Amino acid sequence: MRMRSLWAIPAAAVLAATVLVTAPAAPRAQETTENPFTTTLDIRMGQRLYQQQCTRCHGQTGDGGELGPALTNGFTSASTDAGLFRIVREGIPNTQMIGISRNATDQSVWMVVSYLNSLNSTPAVDLPGDVAAGRMVFEGKGNCSSCHMVGGEGGRRGPDLTRVGDRRDPDELVSDLRTPDEDLAPRWWTLRVTREDGSVVEGLRMSEDTFTMRIMDENEDLWSFSKSGVRSYERVTSSIMPSVNALLTEDEVEDLVAYLYSLRREET
Amino acid sequence: MKRLAIVLATALVAAPAAAQESGSGDGPSFSPVTWERLLNAADEPENWLMYSATLDAQRYSRLDQIHNRNVGELELKWAYQIPQLDRAETVPLVVDGVMFITEAPSNVVAVDAATGRQYWRYDHPLPDDLRICCGRNNRGVAILGETLFMSTLDAHLVAIDARTGNLVWDRETADHQAGYSKTAAPLVVKDQVVTGIAGGEYGIRGFIDSYDAASGEQVWRAWTIPGPDHPDNQTWAGDSWRTGGSASWITGAYDPDLDIVYWGTGNPGPDWNGDVRLGDNLYSDSAMALNGTTGQLEWYFQFTPHDVHDWDAIQVPILADLTMDGEERKVMMWANRNAFFYTIDRETGEFLLGKPYAKQTWAVGLDSNGRPIRVPNTAPTPEGTLVSPPVGGGTNWFSPAFSPRTELFYVQAYDGEDIFYKRDEEYVEGDQFTGGGAQRPLPADNYYSAIRAIDPRTGDVRWEYPIQPRSTAGVTATAGDLVFSGSVDGYFYALDAVSGEELWHMNVGRRVHSAAITYAVDGQQYVTIAAGNVVFTFGLRD
Numbered sequence: 178m179r180m181r182s183l184w185a186i187p188a189a190a191v192l193a194a195t196v197l198v199t200a201p202a203a204p205r206a207q208e209t210t211e212n213p214f215t216t217t218l219d220i221r222m223g224q225r226l227y228q229q230q231c232t233r234c235h236g237q238t239g240d241g242g243e244l245g246p247a248l249t250n251g252f253t254s255a256s257t258d259a260g261l262f263r264i265v266r267e268g269i270p271n272t273q274m275i276g277i278s279r280n281a282t283d284q285s286v287w288m289v290v291s292y293l294n295s296l297n298s299t300p301a302v303d304l305p306g307d308v309a310a311g312r313m314v315f316e317g318k319g320n321c322s323s324c325h326m327v328g329g330e331g332g333r334r335g336p337d338l339t340r341v342g343d344r345r346d347p348d349e350l351v352s353d354l355r356t357p358d359e360d361l362a363p364r365w366w367t368l369r370v371t372r373e374d375g376s377v378v379e380g381l382r383m384s385e386d387t388f389t390m391r392i393m394d395e396n397e398d399l400w401s402f403s404k405s406g407v408r409s410y411e412r413v414t415s416s417i418m419p420s421v422n423a424l425l426t427e428d429e430v431e432d433l434v435a436y437l438y439s440l441r442r443e444e445t
Numbered sequence: 446m447k448r449l450a451i452v453l454a455t456a457l458v459a460a461p462a463a464a465q466e467s468g469s470g471d472g473p474s475f476s477p478v479t480w481e482r483l484l485n486a487a488d489e490p491e492n493w494l495m496y497s498a499t500l501d502a503q504r505y506s507r508l509d510q511i512h513n514r515n516v517g518e519l520e521l522k523w524a525y526q527i528p529q530l531d532r533a534e535t536v537p538l539v540v541d542g543v544m545f546i547t548e549a550p551s552n553v554v555a556v557d558a559a560t561g562r563q564y565w566r567y568d569h570p571l572p573d574d575l576r577i578c579c580g581r582n583n584r585g586v587a588i589l590g591e592t593l594f595m596s597t598l599d600a601h602l603v604a605i606d607a608r609t610g611n612l613v614w615d616r617e618t619a620d621h622q623a624g625y626s627k628t629a630a631p632l633v634v635k636d637q638v639v640t641g642i643a644g645g646e647y648g649i650r651g652f653i654d655s656y657d658a659a660s661g662e663q664v665w666r667a668w669t670i671p672g673p674d675h676p677d678n679q680t681w682a683g684d685s686w687r688t689g690g691s692a693s694w695i696t697g698a699y700d701p702d703l704d705i706v707y708w709g710t711g712n713p714g715p716d717w718n719g720d721v722r723l724g725d726n727l728y729s730d731s732a733m734a735l736n737g738t739t740g741q742l743e744w745y746f747q748f749t750p751h752d753v754h755d756w757d758a759i760q761v762p763i764l765a766d767l768t769m770d771g772e773e774r775k776v777m778m779w780a781n782r783n784a785f786f787y788t789i790d791r792e793t794g795e796f797l798l799g800k801p802y803a804k805q806t807w808a809v810g811l812d813s814n815g816r817p818i819r820v821p822n823t824a825p826t827p828e829g830t831l832v833s834p835p836v837g838g839g840t841n842w843f844s845p846a847f848s849p850r851t852e853l854f855y856v857q858a859y860d861g862e863d864i865f866y867k868r869d870e871e872y873v874e875g876d877q878f879t880g881g882g883a884q885r886p887l888p889a890d891n892y893y894s895a896i897r898a899i900d901p902r903t904g905d906v907r908w909e910y911p912i913q914p915r916s917t918a919g920v921t922a923t924a925g926d927l928v929f930s931g932s933v934d935g936y937f938y939a940l941d942a943v944s945g946e947e948l949w950h951m952n953v954g955r956r957v958h959s960a961a962i963t964y965a966v967d968g969q970q971y972v973t974i975a976a977g978n979v980v981f982t983f984g985l986r987d
Contacts (some may be wrong), residue, residue: 230877272528275575279574362888388950
């Protein structure tokens with residue numbers, strides 16, 4: 178299984194990279210190589226290494242911890258397998274990211290890279306639904322655009338779905354649509370704030386700390402409050418997104434899922 | 446203006462004998478820190494002479510120019526930017542107007558304490574094959590005479606000249622390639638430098654060392670896991686004691702009358718798989734009381750026998766003399782990572798009382814000797830077991846404080862939970878050896894930290910101030926009846942030490958992962974905190 182097809186380096190790119198090796202900077206051999214260890218077994222081996230050496234900072238499943246960022250939302254410090262290899266091998270200079278143990282072989286590093294990729298990719302599968310029809314539902318009957326942006330257009334009260342197909346697989350998309358309250362991330366809780374004069378402002382919980390909170394109301398206006406400056410506030414831990422169950426037919430949901438799953442990075 | 450300041454200084458400073466008029470240029474800064482000065486550090490509150498302020502580690506300052514009625518007027522006086530991207534865990538020292546700040550990975554810089562401008566810096570050369578579990582941290586230096594002592598990530602102890610930053614001596618205390626490293630501030634005891642070791646996730650065998658301050662020669666080593674010639678070695682199945690961890694990576698305390706050094710020890714290794722090390726695993730997760738001259742073990746108290754949750758007893762022990770049930774007791778107070786608070790007789794090690802101070806689901810309670818009575822089925826499994834406190838504990842290494850004015854013990858506590866997993870793992874020298882892991886079941890926003898004020902005579906929580914999300918900053922108490930601490934999302938704040946009411950807070954923008962110090966120069970009291978990569982110093986409006 179080839180993860181993240183974006184990284185399948187085309188022949189021309191490999192050639193270019195090979196030329197680079199002779200340049201004075203002399204990058205290491207692995208920068209020019211493709212990951213040779215990408216089978217399911219390799220991923221499992223990589224996961225084992227990850228669990229031994231990386232969970233302390235990045236969390237048991239890669240979704241981040243106190244000492245390290247999440248590794249499940251793409252990478253900011255690497256855009257290729259070779260780049261990931263180097264980070265895992267050497268760490269990131271002048272940060273807490275220290276890299277894998279010195280004893281690790283190149284093979285194990287590649288396996289960790291494969292595991293990291295598996296956290297960030299969804300398999301390419303054929304879905305029964307119709308993409309074009311799904312898009313119609315999204316923009317029309319489903320009223321999805323009122324809350325979600327795709328390609329810079331749409332509402333602001335839900336997550337940007339431009340690349341939702343990269344991070345959610347079809348099963349997850351179905352549960353996103355049918356049971357939006359399940360596993361609701363704190364970013365999408367609602368804060369209901371009662372001000373000193375008794376008036377109420379409520380909106381999505383953009384961030385909250387010991388002393389302050391910031392929300393977006395249904396007009397997409399931004400508000401900031403000091404906790405000591407309001408009468409009370411309350412958390413609502415259900416989603417503002419309505420379930421599609423009462424709204425759309427089975428077929429429409431199938432089409433929507435096909436459309437959403439097609440929303441991924443351009444493949445080269 | 447300046448004159449007024451100096452007049453204030455005389456009123457403020459309890460023992461003017463050691464006081465220097467530094468920073469003003471009226472006289473030279475810095476004078477040697479004798480053992481006598483360290484013994485009486487509480488009497489010169491204008492200086493912060495060791496990691497936990499005083500040998501009893503109360504982390505309490507007698508300065509009271511900043512107090513619970515004017516703390517709202519604090520403003521920024523200066524900032525020092527550390528040229529490293531790590532989170533700073535430094536607790537600076539201040540000696541007669543000179544501040545010593547440690548930086549990641551293992552560097553130290555001396556600045557003028559009134560302006561934050563640099564005198565000198567020392568950059569410690571490090572090998573590129575360090576083995577460190579949890580970041581390139583350094584928590585501070587110790588001082589004796591004109592020499593600073595610093596732990597380094599490659600497990601060296603270095604002595605640095607306090608006036609120039611020149612290296613005086615450099616001693617390897619253990620092999621960094623075998624997983625040993627050093628992050629904590631050492632503790633000066635008479636003419637010795639006592640220091641612990643990190644590496645509990647690498648299957649090391651822990652110890653506490655003492656070195657001659659002048660020469661760097663080792664004076665004693667106390668193994669935190671006894672060797673096979675000692676009966677307590679039987680508390681480790683087979684050869685497991687050789688890789689049993691029990692590191693000692695935070696600074697202890699010292700009682701000069703009893704000549705006892707108190708030091709905490711970390712988890713047994715591998716952390717989460719206890720099957721390979723059946724037994725109580727002495728002296729992991731314990732308080733060790735060591736003779737200050739010989740390093741002989743006087744007594745120990747094990748908080749968590751046969752730990753399988755990584756609940757290190759790596760906390761700063763706080764010593765105080767308290768009247769309990771009409772009797773004067775020399776006690777040691779300890780809020781442990783296992784979520785229980787303990788008051789222990791520090792002469793004998795006798796357990797006096799213990800109570801949970803944070804959410805816990807693993808023990809029914811403590812028996813009359815302070816040994817936990819475990820809830821069944823709370824050990825990690827391959828499928829995962831949900832337990833409170835989480836791996837990070839009810840608290841962790843960040844310092845607590847004690848105010849002799851309120852006689853309350855202040856701690857950054859956390860009510861959380863984790864799913865604990867167990868795995869099989871082979872020991873490979875220099876590799877991590879943990880045997881499992883832990884995972885928080887819900888997003889962090891579902892849990893709270895709190896500053897809790899505990900009455901050490903009863904173990905009851907007198908008040909709490911909730912902080913969100915989970916925070917990892919130490920606590921500092923002052924005679925102005927203030928308690929300073931910080932939060933993980935970048936607040937530095939002051940609470941009323943008596944009531945717990947919030948009096949002041951400042952957004953310093955990045956994680957506070959350290960503890961505040963307070964000092965005075967030219968009669969002006971300052972409060973310093975490291976946050977993110979910056980050391981901020983606050984004082985009252987002029």
